[in-house]
Amino acid sequence: MMNEKRKILVLQFIFLTAHLFLIFTMLSPYIGIAIHFNSNEEVVVTNVYDNDGWARYTNLSPGDVILEVDDKEISSIKNYKYNNCFVHGSSIKIKRNNEMKYIQAPTNSLKDTFQEIIIPSIFSLTVFVLTLFIYQQNSKVAFYLIGFLLSVSLSFFASTESGRGDIVSNILICVFFPLGSLFLTLFIHRLLLEKGIIKNKWLTFFKINSVICLFVIFLKLATLLQSNLLDVISTGLMLSYFCLNICFSIMLLLYFYVATKGSHHEVFFKWLILIHVCAFIPFIFLHAVPFIFNLPYLQDDVAAFTLFIIPIGYSYIVLTNRLIDINFILKQIPYYTFLTFIPTLVLTILVISDRFYTENGVVYFIILFLAILIINIVTLFLKEKLDFQLKDSFLYKQSYLSKNLNEFSQKLPSVMKENDLENLLLNQITEILDPQILLLIRLNKETLEFQSIDYKSNSQSMLTDFIKKKLKNTTTDTLIGNPNYLGIELYQTDSYVTYLWVSQKRNNTTFNMHEKMWLINIVKYVRLVHENLNIVQNIIKSIEKRDTTNHQSSNTLSRFLLQLGEQERIRLASDLHDSALQDQTIWYQKLDKVIQNSSSTLQEEELATLNKIKNGLLDVIKQLRETCSELRPNFMLNTDFTASLEEFCKKKQMKVSYNLKYEFHNFSDYSNNYNLTISIYRVLQELLNNAEKHAKASVVSVEMWEENDYIFLDYKDNGVGMNNSIEKYSEHHIGLIGIKERIHILNGDIEFISEVNKGLQILITIPR
CATH class of the missing domain: 1.20.1070 (Rhopdopsin 7-helix transmembrane proteins)
Known part of the structure; x- marks a missing residue:
């Protein structure tokens, strides 16, 4: 290692020595003439260079004989010349037409030197x-x-x-x-x-x-x-x-x-x-x-x-500790060159044109000032217009960040927990900014203590006083930033404030303007989703605390919960259909093909076992299809309401042990009122499921009709019945409570008529 330092010291010594010698040489002004020796061994000027030296500023001309340079005799000129061309000196004595003249280097030539x-x-x-x-x-x-x-x-x-x-x-x-x-x-x-x-x-x-x-x-x-x-x-x-x-x-x-x-x-x-x-x-x-x-x-x-x-x-x-993002600069240059080309051309023509020139300096200044001001205003106005149309085509980075922001927003609806939201955000920041340090910092509102979580290594990180001071002085919409770090408040809860701290990009570049704007916008998305998550969590807490048997919830809350449940059914049905059902179908087809190709080589017992497995797979496929159909009754969207209910009852009759009697009179067109149709379907579904599980009935009848501005649904069975007072309070009748909630959302009425061992009758009235 010391050898390298010694080599560097040698280079530095040569460097300094050579420079001192060159500076000493250059202090003697360069004359800028070509010379030759004539037959009398006199030094004769053959050329005066017009682009170098101080002779060009004097009346020195070819044919002049040089006698002295800096008061030195001509015999010593060989110390200054090389290839009979160049000499240094600040003064020369010449002979011209047998006259002696002294020529001194002019002041402007010394300035050049x-x-x-x-x-x-x-x-x-x-x-x-x-x-x-x-x-x-x-x-x-x-x-x-x-x-x-x-x-x-x-x-x-x-x-x-x-x-x-x-x-x-x-x-x-x-x-x-x-x-x-x-x-x-x-x-x-x-x-x-x-x-x-x-x-x-x-x-x-x-x-x-x-x-x-x-x-x-x-x-x-x-x-x-x-x-x-x-x-x-x-x-x-x-x-x-x-x-x-x-x-x-x-x-x-x-x-x-x-x-x-x-x-x-x-x-x-x-x-x-x-x-x-x-x-x-x-x-x-x-x-x-x-x-x-x-x-x-x-x-x-x-x-x-x-x-x-x-x-x-x-x-x-x-x-420098951080490099300016050269990609950002290089991609900006073509765009701003395009924007400024025409204004620059107009300004150039304006300045060199004689049309606007006037000898009155004040008037000429005012003309140029007003012209340049107008051009700049027009340019800035056009820039705002062109930014929306051309900027993304010129600036790939901004287009990429915009696309990434759009993709991030599409992922947010699937987030259901605060931890998932934070992980999604931190993964996105890692992908785009690739920082060496990425912190989530929480400030306890009661104790005013900071806690940091280093996302990159999942370990506790020590917070500097500088970071703490910066975070305490920030506001919700303020981005703390310089070329080396970015910090911003993420969101607040009742007990703590969460901050985001991004520092030291791995490629050692600074944060450019587009990256800062991207971070601000993505944090705004996160704040909005976090606020919604808090609302949902508060609703869930209120539901957990309330007495479900005695307390009637508001229509808004009940509607929200039922719609949320309906969306979850649709999502689950879609997942089952696209994954489990499709996989089962593929395996069924493969197994069927194996049985057909190998039926002649397999023993009877093996063939019977495979057929049994195939039939079992077929039953599973049918059950999955039925489950998907119950979770998401798509048939209701393809036929009229009456036919849909009749089709549902026919399928239900094949599954239940009781005798189902149903009668649905012709209804109006409810295809545009999905909430009404799905609610009636779920009510009917729950009534028939309840009859199978709890009523122990042999006969169940359902009748439904329209009259005036109401829909009437009558349910009746000959099962074990129940005590009317129990119905209002018992947790064993949660299915019936769910039916009451749905009818309540539709602003309808429901009446239970029952006695123990004398069956159950339910009368439902729903406004159309």
Whole structure:
């Protein structure tokens, strides 16, 4: 481990030493002229560059003879020149037409020199400070990353002087320019290795890559002093090696980004890809590739300006605890580009147009201000309109969250307990936000004590004073949030308040605006369902406490309970039909097929046993169908009311031991009044079931008819009967109490006429 730190210290020492030397060199202003030695060994100006140096700001011209540079004799100019092209100095003495003249570097040129030092120095200083933080990690990943950052920084700093022919700058470029690309490949490989994404060390590949890097460096150094074709070839080879390593690194990141898509590594890979693409692609395609193929290209110091993205990007990754959700940003850009394209175009035309220009600055300012204000108002108005129509098509994340919210709302009706509601919510948050920490926090209203439940590990979690303070100061509709956490009040009961605390997403990204809105909306759904659950629980408690034999419940409560029971019957009938009944039918068919195919090979006893099992399955199927029919009498929806009741009595007669006499006169059409028909059906069903279980009757008669605005139902049996006083209080007559509840809901009347051992007669009157 110490070896890595020593290597980093060596790199940092070289980095600082080289920068001090370069800064000292750059403090001497660059003249920006081309020179040659004439036959008299005089230094003659052959060209004054129009894009670099301070000579372009003076009257220096080709043909002038340079006698002194910074008050030094011409004999010492060889200390400044390289390839007979470039020299440094802040003043020169020239001979023009046998006249001696002094030319001093103008003030604006000194300002250019200062800027040439400041901008690269800011870059290098940022990189060096960043390496101090990375240095603490003490690993190979840290060493390779620091090597890459320092190499890029040194190459960028030396690029200006290298282009001017400074020998030290050229040596630094020759060494650290290809070395930086090698460090990048080593860094990315080692990073993938430590994260467990790859298993192999790729030793052979990196040995070959290192050998190629050394070959490129030595070849370029060997040809550094030669202004010939070999120098051009070695420069092209160095650029090619650099480009191939950079492209390989980016492709490697792209490959593993796709391979790990959906994991918590996704956003980290996307950030690395974005940093390297934005930093290197302009340099590769605007300088390196055109240079290699002998096409017009940008100067290296200009094309390399995008390298500023590297220290900025890596500083953000290293220093921040949470990464901005790059997916959210990248998906927002096309949409907002679409929205702002036309306004930007109009503003541009407005600013450059002569039509609105006036020499009166105040009037021109007012015109532009009003025009821009109107354009912004129209743009914002159109944005509100387009958000409803186009935003989901542009922003997949928002569309996905909206779809998820809709799916969540469809699951809520099946929730019947508070624990189920909380688990559903926490599962949904885990799926969408994937947090490292997910807490349900309860505040006891009496003791003001907090209790937290860590959902991710199902263990008690210690609450910090910071979280407690934040929760105590929150209100029902307030979302506590910053890039690192979200908190919100979930709901309240009489004894406690429940809060939700979400912290530290596993992919280390911040919570974006759409995720916050999604959380607020899903909590609103949960609050509504929790309130309904509380209402149901309170109703159940009130039912459990009341005296069912003496206390007549309200119509609203009774109707709610009976409708709830009816819905549960329908659900149970559907479950039985779709699962148990279908499975039994399939097994019956398979067994029947086995018996048919194997009847000739089976013994008689085995065949008889299988047939017995088959018949038993058939009986079970019939019983399930009858049960489903009783739970959900669909036949009542397909025929008229009278025919439905007659069909029910026919089927009932086949099951009971008593003689059932029934007569139903023609009724009006009640197909649109399901509550009435199902209530009468359930009353009749309960009467006949009660006769079978308790009455011990041999004859049961049922008659039903309409008269005026009422429906009349008369029931009579010759069973054991009962005492009228007992009927009102005994818990053994719960079925009859249920009948009374249904008739009461329909605003009807019911009368019991009975004596012990003299049968039972029930007279029911229901308004239509």
